[in-house]
Structures are given as structure tokens and as C-alpha cells.
Amino acid sequence: xxxxxxxxxxxxxxxxxxxxxxxxxxxxxxxxxxxxxxxxxxxxxxxxxxxxxxxxxxxxxxxxxxxxxxxxxxxxxxxxxxxxxxxxxxxxxxxxxxxxxxxxxxxxxxxxxxxxxxxxxxxxxxxxxxxxxxxxxxxxxxxxxxxxxxxxxxxxxxxxxxxxxxxxxxxx
Amino acid sequence: xxxxxxxxxxxxxxxxxxxxxxxxxxxxxxxxxxxxxxxxxxxxxxxxxxxxxxxxxxxxxxxxxxxxxxxxxxxxxxxxxxxxxxxxxxxxxxxxxxxxxxxxxxxxxxxxxxxxxxxxxxxxxxxxxxxxxxxxxxxxxxxxxxxxxxxxxxxxxxxxxxxxx
Numbered sequence: 249x250x251x252x253x254x255x256x257x258x259x260x261x262x263x264x265x266x267x268x269x270x271x272x273x274x275x276x277x278x279x280x281x282x283x284x285x286x287x288x289x290x291x292x293x294x295x296x297x298x299x300x301x302x303x304x305x306x307x308x309x310x311x312x313x314x315x316x317x318x319x320x321x322x323x324x325x326x327x328x329x330x331x332x333x334x335x336x337x338x339x340x341x342x343x344x345x346x347x348x349x350x351x352x353x354x355x356x357x358x359x360x361x362x363x364x365x366x367x368x369x370x371x372x373x374x375x376x377x378x379x380x381x382x383x384x385x386x387x388x389x390x391x392x393x394x395x396x397x398x399x400x401x402x403x404x405x406x407x408x409x410x411x412x413x414x415x416x417x418x419x420x
Numbered sequence: 421x422x423x424x425x426x427x428x429x430x431x432x433x434x435x436x437x438x439x440x441x442x443x444x445x446x447x448x449x450x451x452x453x454x455x456x457x458x459x460x461x462x463x464x465x466x467x468x469x470x471x472x473x474x475x476x477x478x479x480x481x482x483x484x485x486x487x488x489x490x491x492x493x494x495x496x497x498x499x500x501x502x503x504x505x506x507x508x509x510x511x512x513x514x515x516x517x518x519x520x521x522x523x524x525x526x527x528x529x530x531x532x533x534x535x536x537x538x539x540x541x542x543x544x545x546x547x548x549x550x551x552x553x554x555x556x557x558x559x560x561x562x563x564x565x566x567x568x569x570x571x572x573x574x575x576x577x578x579x580x581x582x583x584x585x
């Protein structure tokens with residue numbers, strides 16, 4: 249009984265540390281959840297008209313920051329294609345710190361899931377949206393408010409557990 | 421996984437004189453790059469710039485400040501800090517700008533908020549708890565007294581040992 253208190257404290261500490269092992273220390277939660285999507289006004293890739301945050305309102309939409317030089321983007325790409333083609337999810341692609349030519353070549357090679365493709369060549373939109381690596385995907389509701397941010401490649405699990413319910417969309 | 425095109429980092433290898441040169445050159449270039457960003461600032465502004473950039477975390481490397489890191493995002497943020505200093509924004513406004521986008525984690529000195537209270541007070545509390553525990557332990561063991569020995573009984577106990585072969 250003498251050791252009851254230290255043992256309990258130890259168990260408590262182990263529980264806390266064990267929980268910590270399930271967390272990703274590199275993940276930086278976004279302060280933009282629940283806030284309106286930050287404004288941008290950028291040219292599109294392969295289209296004349298510019299695209300702005302206003303264009304993102306009116307329906308739930310995914311905004312996916314990606315780049316042709318990004319390895320993780322290749323990992324999530326098949327799933328994004330599935331979402332766009334099989335489930336009709338609207339994905340707006342933000343080509344981050346990339347050239348139009350490289351971006352288009354990459355999409356030609358791997359397939360294009362983006363209903364709209366925006367060129368964020370200098371990363372200015374990325375800076376305002378708190379992007380610190382690619383890929384990152386933001387989920388916007390119809391009012392243009394950010395309701396979820398997926399840091400890193402989009403996974404089926406993240407889609408099923410967090411995003412599909414928010415968009416009231418079908419799940420694979 | 422998130423990736424940027426990885427910058428090459430100079431590594432120190434061995435003690436041969438030739439091997440420190442790439443490292444030295446690399447470091448000079450990184451420092452030069454960081455200060456080249458700041459070419460248009462006057463002395464006061466430069467000081468503010470250096471202070472701010474050393475207190476903002478680079479989110480790509482995460483254990484470096486944006487003044488040390490040569491990640492592209494760090495360069496972008498350094499430029500933002502420089503431009504905002506030149507535009508006359510205060511340090512608090514610039515910090516707000518960065519935390520509005522990246523959260524409190526980007527500041528090396530997070531603000532004192534209910535959420536960060538445990539972060540700030542935790543170590544101090546931990547030390548106090550440890551001292552209290554040590555104090556309680558010492559007090560409890562002071563209560564134990566040695567049994568009083570009778571001199572005669574002690575001799576009797578010891579004598580059999582002296583006679584043993």
C-alpha cells in the first residue's frame with residue numbers, strides 16, 4: 249500500500265504517454281476551421297477566367313493543394329480520381345508553387361480529378377490558407393466556411409470518418 | 421506525408437581541414453540569403469526583423485526558426501515579415517498575421533491562454549510537486565525511531581559470535 253500513490257501516478261503517466269504515441273507531432277492543426285475561406289484571386293490553368301474565393305461558395309467543395317514536384321500527391325491521386333469520377337465530388341485543385349506546364353503534364357500522365365484548376369504559382373493563396381506542405385485538402389461548406397483540413401495525402405479513412413459526413417456525400 | 425524539394429544541408433565530416441569548407445560555405449550562403457532578404461531595412465527595422473524571424477517557427481523543419489531554415493516556406497514568411505515591417509505594421513500585428521494562418525504553434529513564445537496555461541505553468545508545478553513529495557517522504561521517515569538497546573542484552577548477543585570457531 250505504501251507504493252499505491254507512485255504506482256497510480258506511474259500508470260496515469262503511462263496512459264498519457266501511450267495516448268501521445270497515437271498523435272502525430274508534426275501535425276499542426278489549422279486555426280481556420282470554422283472560419284470563412286481566406287480570399288484569393290488567381291488565374292486558372294488552361295482557362296481564361298480568373299478564379300476567386302467567391303467562386304467556391306454555394307455548394308460543398310474540396311480544395312486540394314498539390315504540386316507536380318510532390319511525392320505525397322501521387323499517393324493520394326488515385327483516391328481523388330475515384331472521388332471525382334465515381335462519386336461526383338467537386339475538387340478544386342490549387343497548383344502550389346508550380347508551373348502551368350509541369351502541372352498540366354503531371355495531370356495528363358496521372359489523370360485529372362479537378363473540376364477547376366487554379367495556379368498558385370507564388371504560393372500566396374497557400375500562405376493565406378496556412379499551407380505548410382503539400383498535399384493538403386480543405387473541406388468547404390456551401391457558405392464558403394472551412395469545416396475540415398486534411399494534412400497530408402487524402403485517405404479513404406479520413407474521407408469516410410470525417411469528410412463524407414460533413415459533405416453529406418457517399419462513401420466508398 | 422508532406423514534402424518540399426529537400427534543401428541540401430552541409431554536414432561536418434571528420435577533422436581534415438578540407439571538409440569544413442563546404443559546411444562553412446553553406447552556412448555563409450544561408451546567412452547571406454537570410455540577410456539579403458533584409459537589404460532594404462534600416463537599423464531599427466533590421467533588429468525587429470531579426471528578432472521576429474528568430475521567434476517564428478519554421479513549420480516545415482519545425483525545430484528551426486524561419487531565420488535559420490532554408491525551406492521555401494521559411495523564405496516566404498521572412499519576406500512577409502520584411503514587407504510588413506516596411507509597411508509599418510507593429511510586431512504584434514505581424515505575429516497576429518502569422519498565427520491567424522498557422523496557429524499558436526508557429527510562435528516560439530506562445531501567448532498565455534487557457535489552452536497554453538498548462539504548457540507555461542507545467543514545469544514549475546512539476547518541480548513544486550516533486551519538492552512536496554520529497555518533503556513528505558523525509559517527514560515520514562523522521563518519525564521512525566531506532567529501538568533502544570539494552571547494553572547487557574547487546575553484549576549477550578555479541579558474545580556467542582566471539583566464541584564461535
